[in-house]
Amino acid sequence: MPRVKKIPQRICVGCRQTRGKKELIRIVRTPDYKVIIDHTGKMSGRGAYLCRRAECLRAALDGKQLVRALHLELSQEVIADLEKEISGE
Ligand SMILES: [Zn+2]
Known part of the structure; x- marks a missing residue:
């Protein structure tokens, strides 16, 4: 049997669908209580x-899933960054 490389799977907090980690945006709450977008996928902190x-x-903002996952309110700045990230600007 050929060895299949395992692709890390994560669940989107918006739609609860499981997807490959690379398809998702990682949002991290850093140890000093900032919420940032983790482009490397390697930052430590609650993600x-x-x-x-x-x-x-x-969905994640309206349903408070992000706040619940990160235990921190998201600033308008971070939300704007996420919107930019998603629209690919
Ligand atoms: Zn989703």
């Missing part, structure tokens, strides 16, 4: 994953 879809960001 949450989100699809690159505006619907998932909306």
Whole structure:
């Protein structure tokens, strides 16, 4: 049997779908209580994953899933960054 490389799977906090880690945006709460987008996927801290879809960001914000996952309110700045990230600007 050929060896299949395991792709790390994560769940989007917006739609609760399991996806490959690389397809998702990682959002991290750093140890000094800042919420940032982790482009490397390697930052330490409490993390949450989100699809690159505006619907998932909306759902995660409206349903407070992001706040619950990170234990911290998201600033307007971070939300704007996420919107930019998703729209690919
Ligand atoms: Zn999603």
